[in-house]
Amino acid sequence: MSARDYDLEPFWMPFTANRQFKAAPRILVSAKDMHYTAEDGRKILDSTAGLWCVNAGHCREPIVRAIKQQAESLDFAPTFQMGHPGPFRLAQTIAHLAPSDLNHVFFANSGSEAVDSALKIALAYHRVRGEGQRTRLIGRERAYHGVGFGGISVGGMTPNRKVFGAMLPGVDHLPHTHDLEKMAKSRGQPEWGAHLANDLERIVALHDASNIAAVIVEPVQGSTGVVVPPKGYLERLRAICDKHGLLLIFDEVITGFGRLGSAFAADYFGVIPDMITFAKGVTSATVPMGGVIVRKHVYDAFMGGPEGIELFHGYTYSGHPLAAAAGEATLALYHDEELFANAARLAPCFEDAAHSLADIPNVIDVRNIGLMAGIELAPRPGKPGARGYEALVGCFEAGLLTRITGDTLACSPPLIATKAHIDQIFTTIGKVLKAIA
Ligand code: PXG
Numbered sequence: 001m002s003a004r005d006y007d008l009e010p011f012w013m014p015f016t017a018n019r020q021f022k023a024a025p026r027i028l029v030s031a032k033d034m035h036y037t038a039e040d041g042r043k044i045l046d047s048t049a050g051l052w053c054v055n056a057g058h059c060r061e062p063i064v065r066a067i068k069q070q071a072e073s074l075d076f077a078p079t080f081q082m083g084h085p086g087p088f089r090l091a092q093t094i095a096h097l098a099p100s101d102l103n104h105v106f107f108a109n110s111g112s113e114a115v116d117s118a119l120k121i122a123l124a125y126h127r128v129r130g131e132g133q134r135t136r137l138i139g140r141e142r143a144y145h146g147v148g149f150g151g152i153s154v155g156g157m158t159p160n161r162k163v164f165g166a167m168l169p170g171v172d173h174l175p176h177t178h179d180l181e182k183m184a185k186s187r188g189q190p191e192w193g194a195h196l197a198n199d200l201e202r203i204v205a206l207h208d209a210s211n212i213a214a215v216i217v218e219p220v221q222g223s224t225g226v227v228v229p230p231k232g233y234l235e236r237l238r239a240i241c242d243k244h245g246l247l248l249i250f251d252e253v254i255t256g257f258g259r260l261g262s263a264f265a266a267d268y269f270g271v272i273p274d275m276i277t278f279a280k281g282v283t284s285a286t287v288p289m290g291g292v293i294v295r296k297h298v299y300d301a302f303m304g305g306p307e308g309i310e311l312f313h314g315y316t317y318s319g320h321p322l323a324a325a326a327g328e329a330t331l332a333l334y335h336d337e338e339l340f341a342n343a344a345r346l347a348p349c350f351e352d353a354a355h356s357l358a359d360i361p362n363v364i365d366v367r368n369i370g371l372m373a374g375i376e377l378a379p380r381p382g383k384p385g386a387r388g389y390e391a392l393v394g395c396f397e398a399g400l401l402t403r404i405t406g407d408t409l410a411c412s413p414p415l416i417a418t419k420a421h422i423d424q425i426f427t428t429i430g431k432v433l434k435a436i437a
Helices: 018-023 061-073 085-097 111-128 149-154 194-207 233-244 265-269 296-303 321-336 339-355 386-397 419-435
Strands: 028-032 035-038 043-046 102-108 136-140 171-174 212-217 247-251 275-278 290-295 363-369 372-377 403-405 408-411
Touching (some): 043 419, 085 290, 102 111, 111 149, 111 290, 136 149, 212 233, 233 247, 290 296, 321 339, 339 363, 386 403
Antiparallel strands (some): 035 043, 102 290, 372 408
């Protein structure tokens, strides 16, 4: 191991068991295309696109060049009452890419900020239309919408909520759609579960539609371990939202920009929400950026409101020049290399490879869609998460970066992956799972 010229202690690591990590650190020092290099010089295959975000692969030359050039010519300019070309250009590109009339873009710097922005836009939208009593927000169990107070309020991952008090008032949750007995080891969308969307009718009956602003869901739940929507489920949510005048928000922080082989999950499922939140893949994670794409009727409602500032919301770095330049170069690369189509082409072989693990002892579920897969392991008795963590460490030692959430391994490689990478990913996971059985 190389000598470190820094102390591990002062950095309070996010979503990490700090004491455990600092006793046995895993440090990555560089990256190129599909691989990281660890501090001991080993090449590590990236099966997770970093944290579901490096969709174009690592340190891609056109993106690096665009960021360098931007840093040299315009480091920062305000977007409050001023403008610079970057975010106008990028918003135009994103609006072209997005389906239907999702044609205006509000920029933030992360998925969490994107979600808070979307929730605030939903509340302000109803207010500007004279329905300001619509203040309730509906999320879903097991959802991850980032870590802001808005996001954890509509989110449904218990550890992310339980020590943070009462959060936003007036939030209710749909049931999650995962049921091992009904759908274990399904390929793609499960046949069972569309009826779970009907719970929205129960929630509407309880609170009355006139009090509800919006419903937010990840079209495919990512963080909780890849939960794929049952066939017909999202369509039914859309229909119920339409019936009652509720805005439907798709949180596409993970699914946006090619993860399912299409630009957005909205395209893949053929269901058009009123807003899409995005982050991660928009810049292939090179510079932090997030945002909200809204449909024409949402934007128009604000533009028909009182004169002056239409939305009292924004971040110093909304549309930051480096992020905008990175975004433009990233979207151009996705286009030039047809990376969304590559993901779509690889998806069947990815599905086969993931399901080749299905009969390994302790594998209780394999779920997949596009280039996302979750492999759920039986927890060790009395020690939830222990087997998952052993798998993570075993894979890293075997030269593979994976993600775990509890006892579920998640796999989401960069969209530049080849069949050989997919084979290596699942062969390695298979060997490790057998070794730690
Ligand atoms: N919404 C969704 C659907 C996400 O997946 C966020 C919002 C928040 O984004 P920011 O940029 O604020 O982190 C996310 C983030 C994991 C993992 O391994 C997932 C995320 C982040 C870090 C790790 O499951 N998703």
